[in-house]
Amino acid sequence: MRFIFLATHLNSGYEKMLESISKHPHIHCLPITKIYTHPSQILAIPETKAKIYIGTLLYNYSLASDAFYRDCEFMYLIRGENSRTKRLYKMSQLTPKHIFIDKKETLETFLGVKLGLQNMV
Numbered sequence: 589m590r591f592i593f594l595a596t597h598l599n600s601g602y603e604k605m606l607e608s609i610s611k612h613p614h615i616h617c618l619p620i621t622k623i624y625t626h627p628s629q630i631l632a633i634p635e636t637k638a639k640i641y642i643g644t645l646l647y648n649y650s651l652a653s654d655a656f657y658r659d660c661e662f663m664y665l666i667r668g669e670n671s672r673t674k675r676l677y678k679m680s681q682l683t684p685k686h687i688f689i690d691k692k693e694t695l696e697t698f699l700g701v702k703l704g705l706q707n708m709v
Contacts, residue, residue: 662686
């Protein structure tokens, strides 16, 4: 199982992206309301046929442990510049395994799947 966090913010277009990628049979998007307190929570996620699980971090409090930065992959979808996006950029500096999603091809390469959808990022 591959687990990836999508770190983003309101008005970034994340909803459209998640809706598009969740249609892929190998990808399972987890509920946005989840708060991650310890990496062991990832192991407790019920398995599906998906090979990639995506947890969305929409708020700072959604990730409550620095251990995730070391152990997980992160995708950053950032649009515009405000205090929230500046915090996301700082957060990315703590994340060794991360990518900024700027177009569909970047996302497909990072996930290792062909999404076959247009204009979702």
